[in-house]
Amino acid sequence: LIVALSLVIFSCNTNETKVFTESDIQVIPKPETLKLKEGHFKFTENTVFYVTDDIQLRASQILIDRFKTAQGWDLKTVKTQPKSNFIQFKTSENIGKEAYKLIVENDVITIESKGYNGLLYAIQTLRQLLPTAIESQTKVADINWVIPNLEITDKPRFQWRGLMLDVSRHFFQKEYIKKTIDRLAYHKMNTLHLHLVDDQGWRIEIKKYPKLTEVGAFRVDQEDKPWNGRYTPELDEKATYGGFYTQEDIKEIVAYAESRGVTVVPEIEMPAHVTSAIASYPEFSCLEKPVPVPSGGLWPITDIYCAGKESTFEFLEDVLVEVMALFPSKYIHVGGDEATKTNWKTCAHCKKRMKDEKLKSVEELQSYFIKRMERFISSKGRVLIGWDEILEGGLAPGATVMSWRGVKGGLEASEQGHDVVMTPGSHCYFDHYQGPMDTEPKAWGGYSPVSKVYQFDPIVDTMSDEQAKHVLGGQANLWSEYVTTESHSEYMIYPRIAALSEALWSPKPSRNWVNFSSRLENLFKRYEHQNINYAKSAYTITS
Numbered sequence: 314l315i316v317a318l319s320l321v322i323f324s325c326n327t328n329e330t331k332v333f334t335e336s337d338i339q340v341i342p343k344p345e346t347l348k349l350k351e352g353h354f355k356f357t358e359n360t361v362f363y364v365t366d367d368i369q370l371r372a373s374q375i376l377i378d379r380f381k382t383a384q385g386w387d388l389k390t391v392k393t394q395p396k397s398n399f400i401q402f403k404t405s406e407n408i409g410k411e412a413y414k415l416i417v418e419n420d421v422i423t424i425e426s427k428g429y430n431g432l433l434y435a436i437q438t439l440r441q442l443l444p445t446a447i448e449s450q451t452k453v454a455d456i457n458w459v460i461p462n463l464e465i466t467d468k469p470r471f472q473w474r475g476l477m478l479d480v481s482r483h484f485f486q487k488e489y490i491k492k493t494i495d496r497l498a499y500h501k502m503n504t505l506h507l508h509l510v511d512d513q514g515w516r517i518e519i520k521k522y523p524k525l526t527e528v529g530a531f532r533v534d535q536e537d538k539p540w541n542g543r544y545t546p547e548l549d550e551k552a553t554y555g556g557f558y559t560q561e562d563i564k565e566i567v568a569y570a571e572s573r574g575v576t577v578v579p580e581i582e583m584p585a586h587v588t589s590a591i592a593s594y595p596e597f598s599c600l601e602k603p604v605p606v607p608s609g610g611l612w613p614i615t616d617i618y619c620a621g622k623e624s625t626f627e628f629l630e631d632v633l634v635e636v637m638a639l640f641p642s643k644y645i646h647v648g649g650d651e652a653t654k655t656n657w658k659t660c661a662h663c664k665k666r667m668k669d670e671k672l673k674s675v676e677e678l679q680s681y682f683i684k685r686m687e688r689f690i691s692s693k694g695r696v697l698i699g700w701d702e703i704l705e706g707g708l709a710p711g712a713t714v715m716s717w718r719g720v721k722g723g724l725e726a727s728e729q730g731h732d733v734v735m736t737p738g739s740h741c742y743f744d745h746y747q748g749p750m751d752t753e754p755k756a757w758g759g760y761s762p763v764s765k766v767y768q769f770d771p772i773v774d775t776m777s778d779e780q781a782k783h784v785l786g787g788q789a790n791l792w793s794e795y796v797t798t799e800s801h802s803e804y805m806i807y808p809r810i811a812a813l814s815e816a817l818w819s820p821k822p823s824r825n826w827v828n829f830s831s832r833l834e835n836l837f838k839r840y841e842h843q844n845i846n847y848a849k850s851a852y853t854i855t856s
């Protein structure tokens with residue numbers, strides 16, 4: 314069979330014989346079907362992109378930029394069909410939203426897709442079919458830019474293929490976010506969830522409440538330090554560590570993501586994990602006492618939003634109005650996790666609310682809180698998504714659940730007919746260790762090496778077909794209590810994201826760890842060209 318699949322290609326430059334076999338095709342995530350054929354296409358200085366609309370032009374630009382940097386070529390786009398040596402595009406209605414077909418022949422490459430993402434993914438596949446030097450950031454010596462003739466049909470298994478970046482515990486610059494978006498698209502991932510609010514920092518400018526960023530975006534210590542919970546005004550004066558995105562920054566990030574086929578989902582935490590907001594506006598908490606913005610991964614923290622006062626809801630609705638104007642995403646994440654409800658039990662406003670609304674427990678009060686936000690968000694035509702704690706005390710009617718405490722929340726929500734995104738800590742927490750603890754940088758705990766991430770399946774065996782239909786996909790979460798720098802963040806993300814991308818994209822029967830890990834070496838070369846500080850510890854893991 315291998316002999317049958319092997320195709321002899323005579324390199325024009327060197328006259329050397331190059332034999333292509335299926336094992337030379339190292340694309341990650343693995344395409345749905347691939348057929349090697351006889352012959353090859355060779356990119357030259359005269360290769361042109363035949364484009365008939367703007368999105369074809371935009372997608373082509375990605376490859377044009379690569380050839381410009383890596384080879385110094387200025388590949389052209391043309392509007393009339395050339396005779397040979399070109400890439401052409403076809404729009405097809407009989408293909409999925411993110412699907413594509415890629416046909417490589419001697420003189421022409423044809424890309425068929427329905428929408429922008431399919432087109433973009435075909436370009437990313439072409440990039441991965443080319444020699445690794447296509448990723449070079451400097452001009453390389455002349456290379457034989459040959460791709461074997463082939464036919465690929467490809468589409469994602471899941472529609473939600475995400476990564477969450479926690480930019481609260483540690484702040485990451487806009488440029489890093491944009492870089493990460495490029496890399497998500499490279500892995501055919503389509504969702505970037507930004508955790509913009511947590512105890513340790515409020516990271517988005519809200520015009521109506523300027524103190525959220527003036528006060529809430531800065532703290533004294535960068536590192537994880539014990540905090541005594543007492544307010545010391547001198548600390549505020551010294552607060553230097555922090556940062557936030559202006560609304561202009563957000564617009565830039567969202568537009569950039571859109572051009573890379575990535576949706577940015579904002580998370581505005583509530584009712585807990587909000588010390589940064591309470592430090593800015595203590596009146597929205599039950600105790601109304603000033604608190605500093607704490608450092609590190611402290612939990613539990615008892616200061617949360619007051620669920621009794623109307624002003625809290627007015628504040629949150631005002632915030633969400635500004636957030637929704639910036640993020641076109643269908644989903645708006647409201648957190649909802651780990652709310653320590655100690656203060657709610659003694660707060661007069663909360664007690665009155667419980668009485669008025671006939672709520673029997675503080676869990677029901679949290680459910681009331683989230684249901685109110687869900688009504689507001691759905692009245693604006695958006696969908697509320699929250700961590701699986703939003704199930705407690707009753708799930709809001711239109712809510713989608715992000716299952717993080719294992720898959721239990723996902724099972725329960727899908728059983729109730731709600732959509733879910735699976736992100737169990739066991740496989741999807743990129744703040745966990747990925748190699749031996751004594752040689753890896755300090756991590757949150759847990760052990761999720763690349764091989765384990767690869768085993769992830771958002772569909773749980775015990776799910777009915779009906780439940781499985783509610784599984785939108787999966788996501789990795791990189792909490793940043795211990796992740797202080799961009800290079801450390803990269804270290805935690807790559808190559809685990811490659812394993813996740815294949816788990817979420819490729820047909821389940823084609824999943825094979827040995828085969829995947831044999832393709833990793835090639836990806837690592839590409840990461841090196843892209844200056845990504847990937848975790849080399851993945852090398853040592855073979856099973």
Ligand code: TNX
Binds near residue numbers: 610651717742744
């Ligand atoms: C739990 S996952 C949290 C985060 C922490 C994380 C550490 C979730 C919804 N909440 O606040 O950063 O654990 O792994």
